[in-house]
Amino acid sequence: xxxxxxxxxxxxxxxxxxxxxxxxxxxxxxxxxxxxxxxxxxxxxxxxxxxxxxxxxxxxxxxxxxxxxxxxxxxxxxxxxxxxxxxxxxxxxxxxxxxxxxxxxxxxxxxxxxxxxxxxxxxxxxxxxxxxxxxxxxxxxxxxxxxxxxxxxxxxxxxxxxxxxxxx
Numbered sequence: 001x002x003x004x005x006x007x008x009x010x011x012x013x014x015x016x017x018x019x020x021x022x023x024x025x026x027x028x029x030x031x032x033x034x035x036x037x038x039x040x041x042x043x044x045x046x047x048x049x050x051x052x053x054x055x056x057x058x059x060x061x062x063x064x065x066x067x068x069x070x071x072x073x074x075x076x077x078x079x080x081x082x083x084x085x086x087x088x089x090x091x092x093x094x095x096x097x098x099x100x101x102x103x104x105x106x107x108x109x110x111x112x113x114x115x116x117x118x119x120x121x122x123x124x125x126x127x128x129x130x131x132x133x134x135x136x137x138x139x140x141x142x143x144x145x146x147x148x149x150x151x152x153x154x155x156x157x158x159x160x161x162x163x164x165x166x167x168x
Contacts, residue, residue, distance in 0.1 A: 027149030030076045039159035040066040041084065041138045044117060048131065048165060057131035059124040059165065061086075061100060065115045067140055067156075073108040080105040081143040082113065088137065090130035098124050100138075133167040 002010075045062035069080060083102035090096060100120035105111050124131070140156040 023148045027076065027146065030074050030146070030149065033074050035069075035072040035154075037072055037156065038066075038068040039140050039156040040064075041140060041159065041161040043138065043161060043163045046163070046165065050129065050132075055128065057126045057129050059086075059131055059136075061120045061124060063101065063115075063118045063120065063138070065101075065113050065118055065140075067113045069105065069111040069113070069142065070108050072142065072144065072154075073111060076146045076149060077144055078147045079145045080111065081145065083141055085139050085141060086124050086136050087139060088131070088134050090126070090128070090134070092128070092130070096126070096130070098122070100124050131165050134165050135162055136165055137162045 042064040043061060044064050047060040049058050049060075051058055063084070065084075067082070069082065072080060081102065081104055083099050085097045086100050087095060087097050100122055101118060102121065103113065105113070124136075138161045140159070142154050142156075144152045144154065146152075
């Protein structure tokens, strides 16, 4: 005969297994959800400076953001981590990605990000002088943090804003 603690242990882990299975099935219901975000990024102003002592370029960007991410939300989305990357090529590196701005969206009502003038939070700094006379693309990315399931990464490559950094 089984003791009280063995029966309690069996009941507890059976309940835990059922909850895990139901959680897995619930996360699977959002697999077919297709979001249709509308993203518009634009560079309003660019200030480029050459830091001689450290030996690198640094750019200060003034951005206009209009990103409607409300369609990304469903019942399983807890929050979105939204960020903008500046991507460019140099002779040393095929792909340079620098995060220049980010925010956390906790609710669907906050998921329409509209801002006429945003200065980059994080400095766009190259490890040399690779920013000058180069093409830079701004891409909006977001991580979906679900209530249950896998953390997923999405890119807004359909709405990339590319600009040319002048030599001077």
